[in-house]
Amino acid sequence: MRKIRVKFKTKSLKWQLLFRWSLILTLLLIIMGISQYFITRSYLLSGKNQVLEARLHDLDKDDLQDSKSLNNPKSKAEFLVKLISDRNTSVVIIDKKGEIISESKGINDDTAPPHLSKEEYRKLIFESAKGENYKIVRNLSDDTDMIKFKKINLLSQTLGLVQISTTLDPINTMLLNQIYFYIVASIIIIILGILIGKSVLKYTLKPLYNLTNSLERVTVGELNMRLPVDNGQIEIDGLSCAFNGMFNRIETSFENEQYIKEKMQRFISDASHEIRTPLTSIHGFVEVLLRGAAKNEKQLDLALNSILTESERLTKLVNELLMLTKLDQQIKYDMKNENIKDIIEEIHPQLKILAGERRIDLELKDNLLVKSNRNQIKQIIYNLVQNAIQQTDEKDGIISISLNSIDKPSGSFIVLKIKDNGSGIPEKDLNEIFDRFFRSDNHRSRKSGGYGLGLSIVKSIVDAHQGEISVYSKLNKGTSFSIFIKKVE
Structure with a gap:
C-alpha cells in the first residue's frame, strides 16, 4: 500500500x-x-600578472647596464636576483644556453622557485618576441606558482632570461x-x-483541485451541474469549458435516451394493446362458433364476417409496423426522378373511391421533378388523404391537394399540400401527432379511426427523402399538411 x-x-x-x-x-x-x-x-590571475608585470617593468635599462658592467656572470645574476626579488617574489636568472645561473630562495626562504627544462627556457629565449608571457606551474613543493619572463638584451643580442614567480596559494584558498x-x-x-x-x-493548482473535487461529485442525477469558467487561469478555464460542453452532450444524450426509452415502452404497450384487440375478437367469435353458433346460418355469417374484418385490421397493423421497421433501418429504396403530378393523377381515382361523397380538389403544377421512390410518395398521399377523410364530414367534406414550388436559401423545393375542412387537431396535440400510436381524442372517437401509425409512416418517408413536413390546424376549421422535398432541375 x-x-x-x-x-x-x-x-x-x-x-x-x-x-x-x-x-x-x-x-x-x-x-x-x-x-x-x-x-x-581569471580576474585574480590577471591581477597577479599585473603585479609581476610591474616588477619586471621596474627593471630599467640602467639596472641592466649595471649588471652588464660586472665582470663575473654569476655576480651579474646575483645582482639582478637581489634587485628584483622580495618576500613574495622568487627570481631565477637563466643564460642563453637555458642553464640557471642564480636564483632566490623563494617565499619564507624555505622553498625553491619553480624550474622549467632547458629546452623550454631556450624556446622562450629564441622564439618568444619579448619573453613577457606567463605560465602556471607547480613548484617542487607541489604548490601552484605563476611565472613570468623578461629577456636580457644587449644591442640586438639576447644574453639570457629573467624568470619571476609568485605563489598562487592565496588565490587558490x-x-x-x-x-x-x-x-x-x-x-x-x-x-x-x-x-x-x-x-x-x-x-x-488550487483551481485544478477544485475542478477535480467538483467532477468527483458528479452523478447521474447532477448532469445539469456546470463548472465555473472564471478561475483566473486560461488553461483551467478552457478545461472547464470542455467539461461543460461534455456535460451538455451527456445530458442531452441521457435525456434523449430516456425519451426514447419512454417512447419504446409506450410503443410496446400500444402495439400490444392494438394487436390484442383484434385477436380477442377473433378468439371470441371462434369460441361462439365452437359452442354451436355454426349451426345457425345468420350467426355463422356474422361471426365469419367479424373474423375477416378483424384479421384484415390485424394484417394492416402488422404491415404498417413492418413498414416502420424498414424505414427505421434506413433500407435503401430505388430513387428516380419522378413528376409528382403524374403520381397524384395516377392514384386520384382510388382517392375518390375512398372519399365517397366528399369532394377532392386538385391544383397541380406540372413538371415538378423530385428524386424519390414512387410507391413511397403514393403512401404519403394515401395516408394524408385517409387522415383527412377520417376528420371530415361524409357529405360536406372537402379535401384539396395542391402542388407548387418554392425557393429557399438552401435550394428549390416542391410543396405538396393536403388540406381539409374537418374537425381539426387540438393545439396541444400538434407536437405529438407524428408519434407512433398517438391519436387525438377527436380521432379516437371516430369509427374509422386507425392505429395512429399513418402519420408516423408519412414522417419517416419524408425524412428518408431528406424533406420536411409541417402542419397547421384549427379546431372545427380544418387541417393542412405541407411537405417540402428538394426539386430536381
Missing part, C-alpha cells in the same frame, strides 16, 4: 512540477557557480572558500526554492 501511495505521489502534477523546478534551479545555480568561479579566477560558501548558499537557496515553490504550486 505504501509503495502504491509513493508511486501515485511521484506521478502527481504538483510533485513533477516541483521536481522539475528544483532541477532547473539546481542547474542554474551550477552554471552560475562555474561561471563565477572562472570569472573570479580564496577560490576554495568561495566554492564552499557558494555550495552552502546554493543548498539554502534550493531548500528555500522548494519550500516557496511548494506553496506557490499549491496556490496555483
